[in-house]
Amino acid sequence: MPRSQHSRRASRPSQPETSPGDVASSTGRAVGSSSLGRVTKRSTNACSRCRRQKIRCSGLIPCDACTKRKLPCEINDSEQKILVTRGYIEELQARIAALEGNKPAAASDILDFGSDVEAETQSRPPSRKQRRRSSPSSAHRAASEGIESSSQQDSLGGNPLRNPLSSGQSTFSISADGKAFYLGTSSNWSFARRILSMIHEFILKSPLPTADLLFDGQAYDLGWEGSARMTPYDSPAMPALDYAIYLINAVNFHCAQVLHLFDEKSFMSSLYEFYRNQQAEHVKRSLWYVHFLLILAFGKAFVTKRNLAKRPPGAEYFVKAYELLPDVITLWKDPIVSCEILCCVALYLQSLDNRLAAHNIIGQAMRIALGQGMHTNMPGGLLGEDVVERSRRVWWTIYVLDREMTSLLGLPQSINDRDIYPELPKFEESPHRRAALEMEIRLSRVIATINKEIYQPDGKLNSRFLTSTKHVLEDVAAVSGQLQQSFPLQLDNSVAGVSRTAANLHLLYYQCIVLATRPLIFCFLQFRLESAELCARKLSSSQTVRNLIQMCIDSSLQMVIILESLQSQGLLESFLPFDIQSLFISTVNLSVAPAIDSHLVENYRFWLHKAFFILDEMTDSGSHIASKHKAELTRIIELLETLPGDHNLQQATMDFTSEAMASGNISAAFAQPEDALHGCINVMQALPTPISGTGMIDDEGMGHLLATSQIMDMANSVDCGDTDWMSEAIMTHGIWQG
Incomplete structure (x- = not known):
């Protein structure tokens, strides 16, 4: 470089002040010079x-x-x-849309802040002085808060996107005797009741009469009002020792793979002592005797093949046990046995559809277990390995039952998973039980995540509805691979029978998918009641939303297939609530799907007959709950038949109600099973990517679990366009209201 140029450049900063024109000229030369360093x-x-x-x-x-x-x-x-958040732009769009539609935009519909002043302050771009006074760190923090606020608003126009099952004021159903029952957000019973009420009010223009509907605690009659002086069972007859052992083994078969209701070693030791001296009064006043009566109540319920009476099987043992159950002060003296007893009481009440009482009882067990430290990593060296092993079995049984009962009522979870850290039981005598319990716990945690992400209080979501569904599907995908590997369900295997444990886990797995996606069923049924053309247009405008609805319907079909396989092998449960719940929630979805789109369920009539055939067997076995569910499902189907514009649905339901409901000839539905199965195959083949080719229902109509990669493909297909589409649909049609 020439020395003279370098000297001129170095001396330039020390030049005297020039005129504005000279400054501009000098600046121009500096910028234009290729040799300028900065x-x-x-x-x-x-x-x-x-x-x-x-x-x-x-x-x-x-x-x-x-x-x-x-x-x-x-x-x-x-x-x-300036830089503003997407939420601010969407707020302005919402106001413009409201003004153009000549509809006032309430402040609460646009922003979710406390006051108008706060709303204006938080939504207005900061002034120039405010920006100058802010430090870079505070500006970054404000930007982050703005993004978070926008994410929480999460909808086109700033209107918070909400789950229709948990938004607005809470919903209640009034029974014939005037008692109000809360319709929980994630409750299966509440979902069906909301569907039936909405259809009835739309078609018949009148509130749903509740005289013949099922409410909590009304399925059975224990013949006891809760007072010891009013019990008709002074002292139920004790079975012979061999029959008692038979009943205990029945309880083990039906419950013991996942649930721990009693410690077999200590329980059987006390059993033999009791039968050596049945007249000993101290035994009949012990906690073990209460426990024994409860196990007998379960055993009688499991071995009774047909019970048409209003009183459930084993009721005399249950009532006597509950009468002798001591207060909580006495229960604290032996917390492990007390927790086992309370688990038995809660499960029996849940099986009778006394869901509120069952939830209360399992809550007592939870608090006793927490007070005993069972939710922690208990020291075996101090307490004894046997005590720690039994405590772990008790704790995880309480946990699983609490998660199940809480979800069925649609209530908030009682304890956060972050506060739980006990190890799994070792189950040295049966490693298979440990694997089954681990899978049950993982699925229970998925259910808790669904309740937290999708069924939040007041329906508000942490993120957009479909984004929350995406996250839940990712959790489901994380379970899918291990479930298929450890507990494969070979329904098409004519050599080996179906594992009852594997069937339970697969049913719970599909319930997770249904629970996460069925708000869309409710949403599009509302669209359909508004207009068939509107529903079709909305359904075709987002392929991802349609795929999620199809996933919900296919999961419902899978549950019916699994239950039918269990029925064919005599493994169907008619007393415990799990099979009935799976069948009920799947049949509700299958009943509503053709009204949304007739292509969602091919051979709709065939699948409904399958479901009702299983319900009939449960009813014949004495399940009054199944009988009530069947009546409620029939009302849904008959009301949907009257919807205008759905000729295929009307024809299918007319055939169904005339053949199956009037004549009771269920077997007529299976006249052409091959056509029905091929129709089901067509559903899967017609599904667009990413669901296409999932193999969920194969060419023989048997169920196979969705692969982890397939569920992840479905989750990853949810993008911003889908969430914006959903937000616009919600805002335009106001379907979250009421």
Whole structure:
């Protein structure tokens, strides 16, 4: 480089002050020179004079140049570029849409802040002075808060996107005797009741009469009002020892793979002692005797093949046990046995559809277990390995039952998973039980996540509804691979029978998918009641939403297939609530699906007959709950038949109700099973990506678990366009209201 050039460049900063024109010329030469080492950026907050003169502005108020020349310093904010959140833009769009529609936009519908002043402050872009006073760290923090606020609003127009099953004011159903029952957000019973009420009010223009509907605690009659002086069972007859052992083994078969209801070693030791001296009064006053009566009640319920009486099987043992159950002060003296007893009481009440009482009892067991430290990693060296092993079995049984009963009522979870850290039981005598319990716990945690993410209080979601569904599907996918590997369900295997344990886990797995996606069923049924054309247009405008609905329907079909396989092998449960719940929630979805789109369920009539055939067997076995569910499902089907514009649905339901309901000839539905199965195959083949080719229902109609990659493909297909589409649909049609 020539020395003279370098000298001139080095001396340039020390030149005397020049005129504005010279500054501009000098700046131009500096910027244009290829040999300049550094380019000084203009301030983004330049005043009007500096912009007009094209000179560098200090960005202060007033700026250095205007101060030196004693000139007024003005800033034109309208030309200023600012950074705002997407939520702010969407808020403005919502206001414009509301004004164009001549509909007032309430502040609560646009922003979710406490007052109008706060809303205006948080939504207005910051002034120039505020930006100058803010540090970079505070600006970054404010930007993060703005993004978080926008994410929480989560909808086109700023209207918070909500789950229709948990938004607005809470919903109640009034029984014939005037008692109000809360319709929980994730409750299966509540979902069906909401569906039936909505259809009835739309078609018949009148509230749903509740005289013949099933309410909590009304399925059975224990013949006891809760007072010891009113019990008709003074002392139930004790079975012979061999029959008692038979009943105990029945309880083991039906419950012991996952649930721990009693410690077999100590329980059987006390059993033999009792039968050696049945007249000993101290035995009949012990906790073990209460426990024994409860196990007998379960055993009688499991071995009774047909019970048409209003009183459930084993009721005499249960009532006597409950009468002898001591208060909580006495229960604390032996917390492990007390927790086992309370688990038995809660499960028996749940099986009778006394869901509120069951939830209360399992809550007592939870609190006794917490007080005993069973939710922690208990020290075996101090307490004894046997005590710790039994405590772990008790704790995880309470946990699983609590999660199940809480979800069935649609209530908040009682304990956070972050506060639970006991190890799994070892089950040295049966490693298979440990694997089954681990899978049950993982699925229970998925259910808890669904309740937290999708069924939040007041329906507000942490993120957009479909985004929350995406996260839940990712959790489901994490379970899918291990479930298929450890507990494969070979329904098409004619050599080996179906494992009852594997069937239970697969049913719970599909319930997770249904629970996560069925708000869309409710949403699109509302669209359908508004207009068939609207429903079809909305369904075709988002392929991802349609795929999620199809996933919900296919999962319902899978549950019916699994239950039919259990029925064919005599493994169907008619007393415990799990099979009935799976059948009920799947049949509700299958009943509603054709009204949304007739292509969602091919051979709709065939699948409904399958489901009702299983319900009939449960009813014949004495399940009054199944009988009530069947009546409620029939009302849904008959009401949907009257919807205008659905000729295929009307024809299918007319055939169904005339053949199956009037004549009771269920077997007529299976006249063409091959056509029905091929129709089911067509559903899967017609599904677009990413669901296409999932193999969920194969060419023989048997169920196979969705692969982890397939569920992840479904989750990953949910994008911003889908969530924006859903938000617009919600806002435009107001379907979250009421």
